[in-house]
Amino acid sequence: MQHLIDGFRKFQGEAFSQRSDLFKQLATTQKPGTLFVSCSDSRVVPELLTQQEPGDLFVIRNAGNIVPSYGPEPGGVSATVEYAVAVLGVSDIVICGHSDCGAMTAISTCKCLDHLPAVANWLRHAESAKVINAARTHASAAERLDALVRENVVAQLANLKTHPSVALALEQGRLNLHGWVYDIASGGINALDGRTGRFISLLDHPQTRAHAA
Numbered sequence: 001m002q003h004l005i006d007g008f009r010k011f012q013g014e015a016f017s018q019r020s021d022l023f024k025q026l027a028t029t030q031k032p033g034t035l036f037v038s039c040s041d042s043r044v045v046p047e048l049l050t051q052q053e054p055g056d057l058f059v060i061r062n063a064g065n066i067v068p069s070y071g072p073e074p075g076g077v078s079a080t081v082e083y084a085v086a087v088l089g090v091s092d093i094v095i096c097g098h099s100d101c102g103a104m105t106a107i108s109t110c111k112c113l114d115h116l117p118a119v120a121n122w123l124r125h126a127e128s129a130k131v132i133n134a135a136r137t138h139a140s141a142a143e144r145l146d147a148l149v150r151e152n153v154v155a156q157l158a159n160l161k162t163h164p165s166v167a168l169a170l171e172q173g174r175l176n177l178h179g180w181v182y183d184i185a186s187g188g189i190n191a192l193d194g195r196t197g198r199f200i201s202l203l204d205h206p207q208t209r210a211h212a213a
Contacts, residue, residue: 064103
C-alpha cells in the first residue's frame with residue numbers, strides 16, 4: 001500500500017501542479033469525446049495506451065470488457081453507456097479486448113466456475129461469442145483464445161447496439177463504434193473493419209471503424 005501513497009504524493013507534487021490549469025477546468029465540467037470499454041485486467045490501461053489526459057475518456061472497466069444487452073433491469077454498465085451517450089454526448093465508443101484475457105481463457109477452456117458464481121453469471125453475456133467460436137476449427141488452444149477475444153468484441157458491439165441511447169445516436173449519425181484488440185506483448189492494436197468483418201492493424205489503417213456515423 002505504501003507505494004500507492006508514495007505515488008499519490010508524487011502526483012500532488014509533480015503531475016497535479018504541472019496540469020493545474022487542466023484540473024481547474026475539470027473541477028466543474030467534463031466533456032469526454034469517447035466512451036472506452038475495456039477489461040479490468042491490470043495490464044490494460046486505456047489512458048496509457050491511447051495517451052489521453054484526464055477528462056478525455058469516459059471509461060468502463062469490467063471482466064471481459066462486456067456490455068450486457070439492454071434489458072428491463074439495466075445495471076451499472078447500461079447506466080454508464082446511457083449517460084455517456086445521452087448526457088455527455090460522446091461521439092465514439094470503443095470496445096477493447098486484449099491478449100491473454102483471463103475471462104476469455106475461462107470460456108475458451110470451459111473452466112469450471114462453480115466456485116465463482118458471480119463471475120460465471122457475468123460471462124454469460126459473452127455466450128454468443130462462445131458458441132460461434134466453438135463451432136469453428138482452430139489450430140491450437142492459443143489460436144482458439146485469440147479468436148474468442150476477437151469474437152467477444154464483435155458480440156459486445158452487437159449488445160451495445162441494443163441500448164436505446166446508442167440506437168438513437170447511430171440512427172442520427174452522431175456516433176461511431178470501434179472494436180479493438182490490444183496485444184500486450186507488442187503494444188499493437190487490431191481494429192474491426194465493419195465493412196469486411198476483419199481485424200486489421202490500427203497503426204496501418206487509422207480510419208478503421210466497426211460502425212461509422
